[in-house]
Amino acid sequence: MNAGVEQVRSLADQKYKYGFVTDIESEVAPKGLSEETVRFISAKKDEPEWLLAWRLKAYRAWLKETEPNWARLHHPPIDYQDAYYYSAPKKKDGPKSLDEVDPKLLETYAKLGVPLHERAILAGVAVDAVFDSVSVATTFKGKLEEYGIIFTSISEAVKKHPDLVRLYLGSVVPYSDNYFATLNSAVFTDGSFVYVPPGVRCPMELSTYFRINAEKTGQFERTLIIADKGSYVSYLEGCTAPMRDENQLHAAVVELVALDDAEIKYSTVQNWYPGDEQGRGGIYNFVTKRGACRGRASHISWTQVETGSAITWKYPSCILQGDDSVGEFYSVAITNNYQQADTGTKMIHIGRNTRSRIVSKGISAGHADNTYRGLVKVMPKADGARNHTQCDSLLIGNQCGAHTTPYIESRNPSARIEHEASTSKISEDQLFYARQRGLSEEEAVSLIVNGFCREVLQQLPMEFAVEAQKLVAISLEGSVG
Amino acid sequence: MTTKTSSETREPAPLLAVSNLHATVDGREILKGIDLVIRPGEVHAVMGPNGAGKSTLSYVLAGRSGYEVTEGSVLYRGLDLLAMKTEERACRGVFLAFQNPVEIAGVTGVNFLKTAVNAIHRFRGEAELDAMQFLKVARRKAKELGVDEDMLKRAVNSGFSGGEKKRYEALQMALLEPRLMILDETDSGLDIDALRVVAKSVDAMRSPDRGLLVITHHQRILDYIVPDRVHVLADGRIAQTGDKDLALELERTGYAQFIGQAA
Numbered sequence: 001m002n003a004g005v006e007q008v009r010s011l012a013d014q015k016y017k018y019g020f021v022t023d024i025e026s027e028v029a030p031k032g033l034s035e036e037t038v039r040f041i042s043a044k045k046d047e048p049e050w051l052l053a054w055r056l057k058a059y060r061a062w063l064k065e066t067e068p069n070w071a072r073l074h075h076p077p078i079d080y081q082d083a084y085y086y087s088a089p090k091k092k093d094g095p096k097s098l099d100e101v102d103p104k105l106l107e108t109y110a111k112l113g114v115p116l117h118e119r120a121i122l123a124g125v126a127v128d129a130v131f132d133s134v135s136v137a138t139t140f141k142g143k144l145e146e147y148g149i150i151f152t153s154i155s156e157a158v159k160k161h162p163d164l165v166r167l168y169l170g171s172v173v174p175y176s177d178n179y180f181a182t183l184n185s186a187v188f189t190d191g192s193f194v195y196v197p198p199g200v201r202c203p204m205e206l207s208t209y210f211r212i213n214a215e216k217t218g219q220f221e222r223t224l225i226i227a228d229k230g231s232y233v234s235y236l237e238g239c240t241a242p243m244r245d246e247n248q249l250h251a252a253v254v255e256l257v258a259l260d261d262a263e264i265k266y267s268t269v270q271n272w273y274p275g276d277e278q279g280r281g282g283i284y285n286f287v288t289k290r291g292a293c294r295g296r297a298s299h300i301s302w303t304q305v306e307t308g309s310a311i312t313w314k315y316p317s318c319i320l321q322g323d324d325s326v327g328e329f330y331s332v333a334i335t336n337n338y339q340q341a342d343t344g345t346k347m348i349h350i351g352r353n354t355r356s357r358i359v360s361k362g363i364s365a366g367h368a369d370n371t372y373r374g375l376v377k378v379m380p381k382a383d384g385a386r387n388h389t390q391c392d393s394l395l396i397g398n399q400c401g402a403h404t405t406p407y408i409e410s411r412n413p414s415a416r417i418e419h420e421a422s423t424s425k426i427s428e429d430q431l432f433y434a435r436q437r438g439l440s441e442e443e444a445v446s447l448i449v450n451g452f453c454r455e456v457l458q459q460l461p462m463e464f465a466v467e468a469q470k471l472v473a474i475s476l477e478g479s480v481g
Numbered sequence: 482m483t484t485k486t487s488s489e490t491r492e493p494a495p496l497l498a499v500s501n502l503h504a505t506v507d508g509r510e511i512l513k514g515i516d517l518v519i520r521p522g523e524v525h526a527v528m529g530p531n532g533a534g535k536s537t538l539s540y541v542l543a544g545r546s547g548y549e550v551t552e553g554s555v556l557y558r559g560l561d562l563l564a565m566k567t568e569e570r571a572c573r574g575v576f577l578a579f580q581n582p583v584e585i586a587g588v589t590g591v592n593f594l595k596t597a598v599n600a601i602h603r604f605r606g607e608a609e610l611d612a613m614q615f616l617k618v619a620r621r622k623a624k625e626l627g628v629d630e631d632m633l634k635r636a637v638n639s640g641f642s643g644g645e646k647k648r649y650e651a652l653q654m655a656l657l658e659p660r661l662m663i664l665d666e667t668d669s670g671l672d673i674d675a676l677r678v679v680a681k682s683v684d685a686m687r688s689p690d691r692g693l694l695v696i697t698h699h700q701r702i703l704d705y706i707v708p709d710r711v712h713v714l715a716d717g718r719i720a721q722t723g724d725k726d727l728a729l730e731l732e733r734t735g736y737a738q739f740i741g742q743a744a
Binding site: 066109235427429430432433434435436437438439443447448450451452453454455 | 657
């Protein structure tokens with residue numbers, strides 16, 4: 001066998017290397033969703049009365065709503081009663097330090113390449129890890145505290161910084177926002193909380209790692225990041241789940257708030273289990289992410305690399321409220337086999353001279369469907385608003401689909417909105433050229449696709465860009481030939 | 482495999498032995514029985530009119546899909562070349578300099594060529610080069626060939642002029658160190674000065690263990706890369722073979738005689 005074949009094989013073997021299950025005893029809420037479940041979760045977390053009331057309001061609102069059906073997605077109805085809404089590794093109290101964390105958990109994260117210990121220190125990345133429903137450990141807490149930066153699980157933030165949480169929770173994504181966000185508001189279990197005080201530039205990348213381990217468990221994390229005046233923070237989330245035949249629900253909410261002159265960079269590398277080659281199993285990823293550029297000249301930038309999940313429904317958005325604020329959305333969405341993605345962004349221009357930039361790269365292979373759906377909206381007072389959207393689709397094979405659905409609403413005549421779109425296929429000429437230089441077909445495809453995504457991948461923090469490139473290659477394994 | 486031992490000549494084993502090669506494209510027969518033997522150290526030129534099958538020959542040797550061999554065989558260093566995948570041929574030292582090199586957006590030359598060099602190293606069981614080691618080699622070769630270092634940072638062939646593309650092909654050839662180099666109309670679209678630069682850098686790669694197949698329409702590239710043998714390809718067959726003077730003669734007489742012969 002030649003080396004090229006070996007190379008392809010080793011790629012195939014590591015195709016979804018995160019599919020293992022950790023055997024750990026869990027404490028779960030009774031199956032199904034009811035007011036009792038909501039109360040159970042709130043009680044488990046020892047929450048204040050106002051938060052329970054907020055959850056219950058959300059739950060009651062959710063009961064009256066129906067699942068949205070406007071996306072280009074197809075899936076059997078989700079049975080919300082056939083899932084667990086709380087699953088936590090068994091432990092008497094929350095861990096006080098890393099030494100108290102169950103070694104099995106640490107092992108799991110080591111396998112996933114999330115270094116909680118020394119490797120984290122070397123990498124200079126502070127990590128908050130969420131396992132099923134609870135936050136397991138947050139590294140570097142001490143160092144960040146010196147800067148006055150709060151980086152902790154949202155449960156702990158509710159206890160220790162209730163004023164901040166109460167002020168901002170639901171202020172960007174209200175509990176009544178949409179079906180999945182409303183569900184999340186009722187049953188969210190954990191997630192990360194970040195507060196960066198005025199004028200502070202966060203000295204390291206902050207990172208959360210989400211992991212669904214338990215069977216039939218939904219993951220509903222909630223992340224809240226506040227960048228106070230003149231501050232800067234870069235945040236990265238990664239996600240994986242075991243390989244299972246059933247579909248598991250993930251309905252997260254992320255809220256970002258940037259005050260005057262503050263900047264938040266939020267990057268996601270989403271690699272939830274995508275299901276097998278026949279489309280069995282995989283995560284249903286229904287996520288609401290929104291950032292509010294509340295202050296003057298504030299800046300929020302979303303970068304996402306979406307390679308996993310059976311279904312991705314996700315539109316990280318920016319509300320450009322402050323004058324001169326800037327919103328950016330850089331996205332790579334890869335769908336292979338029977339994966340479906342309906343993803344994009346919303347840029348809402350409210351303040352004067354607000355600017356937004358959208359770069360979306362959709363790659364579709366196998367029998368997959370990939371839709372870009374984006375809204376650019378300019379409100380009457382947004383004089384001088386500008387938007388540039390670039391939307392490129394790449395098709396591999398002839399069984400897949402790429403769709404672009406842009407919505408543009410301008411209510412201010414001075415706005416300038418530009419939209420460029422392209423659809424292309426990997427050409428036979430390019431493949432032959434690369435293979436003639438010694439690259440295997442897989443390597444050639446990976447190189448060409450990475451070139452296609454370059455503009456977006458460049459936005460990622462250095463140490464994750466390399467990971468993302470490898471992920472791009474692995475996601476497309478078996479898509480050619 | 483049959484081996485012929487000849488005590489008088491003691492010629493080295495062929496680098497490339499093409500016998501009775503027939504090939505079709507879209508069901509149409511383009512190559513109609515080619516015989517060609519290239520020994521290490523030799524330079525062969527294949528000349529001929531448009532549509533004679535010159536590019537088809539280069540694609541069949543490199544293993545492009547859509548070019549179907551219907552009869553005959555090709556041995557490369559004693560191995561069945563036609564049984565190998567495109568990339569295996571490349572890893573074993575077959576290099577094709579393209580007539581129209583394709584652009585690959587977003588992929589820098591450094592990245593592309595490092596991946597190629599390392600694919601070949603891996604195939605040979607040699608250690609792969611890291612980014613710094615590769616850059617050192619690439620810069621040196623670029624300087625030798627008069628290629629602007631900046632071109633390595635740009636996306637592969639993107640926005641290159643015709644001359645730049647051909648120089649870039651020569652640079653790739655120098656970096657990948659092939660054994661059999663096939664030049665597919667490398668002279669097309671080059672002005673006299675650019676032709677001299679490119680041809681000289683190819684000629685500098687001649688060595689006793691390498692073979693070169695120069696496919697061309699015109700004689701002038703052969704002023705710089707002087708061939709050992711010249712073949713005239715007409716209507717899918719080799720119509721005449723001679724030494725370098727045949728190329729000069731063709732320059733005077735043209736291909737009309739062969740076209741007539743074929744028809």
